[in-house]
Amino acid sequence: MRPMAINISRRNFTKWAGITAMSPSLLTACASTATHTKETLIGGSVRSKGDYEVIVSSEKATTIHRLPLPARGHGIAVSPHSRHAVMFARRPGSYAMVFDYLEGTMKKLILAPDNRHFYGHGVYSNDGRWLYSTEGERSSSRGIVGVYDVNNDYQKVGEFTDFGLGPHEVIVMADDSLVVGVGGVHTNGRRPQNLATMQPSLSYLSPHGELLEQATLSDHHKSIRHLAHDGDKTVLTGQQYRGEPDDYVPLVAIHQRGDAMQELGGEPEQWARFNHYIASIAATETHILATSPRGSCYGIWDKATRALLEINALPDASGVVVRNGDFHVSSGVGQVVQISPNLQKKRFYSGIQWDNHWSAIT
Template sequence: MVTDPTRRTLLKAALFGAAAPILPFGCSSTPNTPQSSQPSLIGCAITGRDRYSVVVADQFGQPIRQLPLPERGHGVTSNAARGHAVAFARRPGSYFMVFDYVTGEMIRLNKASPSRHYYGHGVYSNDGHLLFATEGERGTSRGIIGIYDVADGYKKIDELTDFGIGPHEVIVMPDDRLVIGVGGVHTNGREPLNLESMQPSLTFLSPRGERLEQRSLPDHRLSIRHLAHDGDNTVLCGQQYRGEPDEYPALLAMYRSGKELQPLYAEPEQWARFSHYIASIAASDEWILATSPRGNCYGIWSKQSGELVELSPLPDASGVVFNQGEFAISSGSGTVITQSQPRDKSSVFTSIQWDNHWSMIA
């Protein structure tokens, strides 16, 4: 059987032309972009067969330093006030690793207890004093947000629960509310056990764990997984479709306070390109960008109209962040795309096989 990292490597060259952009590509290659020593981006990477790392890079995606990971990583969060970052293991994950992204020193390797696992994501509180991590109970997939005290060596001090099963990503809003992408899937390892009865939701909690709001999509087979917000009050959620293989529902939805989740629009054949899975999401005032490593592509939607305006090929399209007027998109092929709006993009090649997600150091 072909392993997942091997599959990703084989797809790099073969699938680059599998999707055509809706708008002209207009891509200029800038392979000699000068490297900066200033840490700007952090993401997990595949470094070989069964070998993984977390990479600190400059604003162009060029690596500054790498730290080995004990197992494959997934999401990353950073704390600029302390110079810390945390890499979370891919679900069902057995660890999260805290490190100093300036010096490359590992600060703590936190192992999950035998009855728990990590779902691959976490986020610092806005003041940087706490770390929130998505966790699950083995055997039941009961959803938990673990709360860790940064100043006390990342000691767990509390847990939030009673919001559903299978939480994947958690983010923090500017007003300190927690938003959880509750996947709703009970699993044994990575095997789903309850696809007919799954109950995904977009759930809002107060920092004390009070459930403030919970929204669902009409199709319960759309597992809500990855999240982003636009710096204000708009939340984007990306889904994994767990229904019929020849059906292609909307995989991206937008939430504005007090309203129902609004699915974003693309034609079914365009949604088919995303292979039933949205990975990373980022948003600006005007645009929403979402990647699909399984579909080897990314799309850009108008925030105003909710319509897809560009669909571009990118082998193993992975992380995306928005900073200072530009999106930066990583890929398992080593290519990094910088794009400010549809049609306006450039690319560089890095030596890194980027994996899953990026974190921007604010």
């Protein structure tokens, strides 16, 4: 087997080596004393430059557990049938960290081989048996979905490929099929190499990795990145625009298999607020919400008509999840916004510098 390595600075590696040498009781000591509060949300956070952690919190973003990370995290997968969750390193990342969100303890650190990297997202199968992770080949950005056997200590048992370059987020549908947001971009580190020829797609895979369907947008400079579904058959996609910097184009679309992708509404001057980038996206029965940390805002659309209803300022708007019909939105300055079905908003300050995405514990 090829030896595996993690790309962390010497300073961070030394710090991480000391942390992982702690006993479980010491790691648990990093948790908040608010153990009576129910764990409902998980997200990455930034404590200082080069110092990152994953936070398990209540619905009101009260910290319950905090675990240190070896490098900056991105997306989180939560098991539907166990107490495990996985934090994936930000692309091009070298680790995926499995942890127990009730105990607040790390269970396993999965390291990428030298010639591979993680793209920052993954998801458990509906039965919790498999963990799927978006991965890439460093030399080519060839897209890979890694398959890990949860019951066998997360050993890698397979790979799905041949669906495109630069996959980012993967989600699982109710019928057990996988949906992959394929960015279509070959990168050297984080630097794009093929913007003139990039080929993004929304790719549907069977549970065995067969390519079932691919949907595309008319503008090939819209890199399909972040995904969600509405609990039924509708997939939501958030894009990063890689075209002309003065063009302001729709960045959110919805799709059902067998149909064309449909973009959400908004005028160019409204899409300019999102600064060419959508991060997290979620839907209730009536609305769709998408965040833009680069634009420091989030938008809300009517799900039935696809009309843009409002854009709201939120510095470094980051994660969004749906809990009991309400949206919960995080930000990198510690603000949290709870939005009811009639779009009434409650704001509070969490004291946490939230980073990238949130996931809900169901």
